[in-house]
Amino acid sequence: MTAHQTEILPPRLGEPYLLTPGPLTTSFPVKEAMLKDWGSWDDDFRAMTRDMRTRLLALLGPGADDFDCVPMQGSGSFCVEAMLGSFIPKTGKALVLANGAYGQRSAKTMEYLGRGYIVLDKGDYLPPRGDEVARILADDAAITHVVAIHCETSSGILNPVEEISEVTYAAGRKLLVDSMSAFGAIPLEVAQVRYEAMVSSANKCIEGVPGFGFVIARKSELEAAKGNSHSLSLDVHAQWANMEKTGQWRFTPPTHVVAAFLEALRGHEAEGGVAGRGARYARNRDVMVDGMRDLGFETLLKDRWLSPIIVTFFCPASAAFEFGKFYELMKAKGFIIYPGKLTVVDSFRIGCIGQMDENVMRQVVEAAAAALSEMGVNDASPPQAALEERAKLAA
Structure with a gap:
């Protein structure tokens, strides 16, 4: 590790990770x-x-x-x-x-x-x-x-x-x-x-x-x-x-x-310039997306178009899911996520950039699983209408 290369360390006590497209979590x-x-x-x-x-x-x-x-x-x-x-x-x-x-x-x-x-x-x-x-x-x-x-x-x-x-x-x-x-x-x-x-x-x-x-x-x-x-x-x-x-x-x-x-x-x-930084972000994305899909979440985009910067997920169809509550639970667990900006369906976003590595992203998935459990959400799959809309527009 060189003099300027920074180890991925947790934020200072009480500071959450910013899972946003910037501002983001910075190094010490x-x-x-x-x-x-x-x-x-x-x-x-x-x-x-x-x-x-x-x-x-x-x-x-x-x-x-x-x-x-x-x-x-x-x-x-x-x-x-x-x-x-x-x-x-x-x-x-x-x-x-x-x-x-x-x-x-x-x-x-x-x-x-x-x-x-x-x-x-x-x-x-x-x-x-x-x-x-x-x-x-x-x-x-x-x-x-x-x-x-x-x-x-x-x-x-x-x-x-x-x-x-x-x-x-x-x-x-x-x-x-x-x-x-x-x-x-x-x-x-x-x-x-x-x-x-x-x-x-x-x-x-x-x-x-x-x-x-x-x-x-x-x-x-x-x-x-x-x-x-x-x-x-x-x-x-x-x-x-x-x-x-x-x-x-x-x-x-x-x-x-x-x-x-x-x-x-x-x-x-x-870190290796553009290639090194991009590789870490891509790994962050892959680990996080795989984990969220295991929980039942669906990404807005097919894998071909997923960027290593930020990923959009459909909100679950479950009546027990409410984004504001999910947001606060994630924040309490140390992660600030991002609301969706889609015009057709409800969604939220999780950023992959900043001072985070794949180990942090595994913690993100664990926090999401715990938040769903606390909300009483047993199924994180999106409304069928959202999937039909995606299929229609992507055809």
């Missing part, structure tokens, strides 16, 4: 990194910002020299809006690929921006596929950009961004990727998947804490984005130009969060 070194104050204009902090940008670009693999990294204050949604408003010109038009809440949020963002857009809505169960995207692009010459969600965490679908990219560029258009909940654990190397820009956040698969996100974009797109933005504070070009000139953020940066994120990046590297 990440927490401890926030105990020092930093001057936002000081050379030491500027060096931290520079180091962070360099480390993030290294995750892109060969071809990263054509890109640059621009950190942006705020949550992930701030960064998505910054990307869309900076790289889609006022005369542009986007095809937004939606199969859950976050695709729909990108569409709502486009509406607020006053930019042209259309939506391919696949519902809660299915990913957008390349042939569908190709047909839409062929039928609408006004579309300039495609917006794709890498991992749609409202359902847990891992979307096929590589095939989406292939048809997008075959049609002469540009791809923007929301990789908020996937970057750092799912490969997004620029030599394998072509895109103009992507966004992610500090408190996802890198395992930092909330406070900023980052836009990684081609330098040519950053240069061309001047004057596009609808917003002073969300102007990616202006933030990039200022960082290139002075090394500083334009507005007060989340200094403690950056310090924590650098520690998280060191831990990420020590």
